[in-house]
Amino acid sequence: MTAAVHIAVGAVVGLWGSRLAGGLVNSESKLVRLAVQGGTAFFVATASHLVLDAVPHSEVMYGSVLGKWSVLATELVIIFNAIFWICCVRNLNFLIVFSGMAGGAWLDCASLLLDSGFPQNFLLNAVIDFHNYFHSQYVLELSLSLPMQIVIVVFALVFLF
Ligand SMILES: [Zn+2]
Numbered sequence: 001m002t003a004a005v006h007i008a009v010g011a012v013v014g015l016w017g018s019r020l021a022g023g024l025v026n027s028e029s030k031l032v033r034l035a036v037q038g039g040t041a042f043f044v045a046t047a048s049h050l051v052l053d054a055v056p057h058s059e060v061m062y063g064s065v066l067g068k069w070s071v072l073a074t075e076l077v078i079i080f081n082a083i084f085w086i087c088c089v090r091n092l093n094f095l096i097v098f099s100g101m102a103g104g105a106w107l108d109c110a111s112l113l114l115d116s117g118f119p120q121n122f123l124l125n126a127v128i129d130f131h132n133y134f135h136s137q138y139v140l141e142l143s144l145s146l147p148m149q150i151v152i153v154v155f156a157l158v159f160l161f
Helices: 004-022 032-054 068-090 094-115 123-135 142-160
Strands: none
Touching: 004 032, 004 068, 004 094, 004 142, 032 094, 032 123, 068 094, 068 142, 094 123
C-alpha cells in the first residue's frame, strides 16, 4: 500500500490500541504510561502494515514518470498536515499518534533505505524478508486500487477525528 495509507491507518489503530493499553496499565507514573501507550501504538500499527500489505493493491504510482520521491513527498505533506490538524483540533497526544504513524511506516522505510544505497546487513535483510512475506502476490488495477486506498485513508482520518 502507499505510505499515506500506512501512516493514516497506523495513526488511528495505534491511538486506539494505546487507549486500550492505557486503561490496562496500572501505574501512577506519567512516563510509564506514555511509554506503554507509545509502545503499544507502534506495535499495533506495525501489525496493521502487514495486514494492509496482504490485501491485493497497486503501488504503480511510485513508478510513474514523476518519480517515486515527488509522489511520496506530496502524499507525506498532505497526510502529515491532515493528521497534525486533527491532533490539534481533537487535542490528541501527538507523541502517541506519531508512534502509530512511525509503526505504520517503518517497514517500508527499511526497504527505502536499501533502495537508496544503504549497505546490506543481516538485520535489515531479515526485516525486509519478513515484510515481503506478508506482501500480496496479486496486483490490483490502479483504477480500482487508488480509489480503494483513498477511501481507506479518509476512513482512517474520520476515525482518528
Ligand atoms: Zn509495506
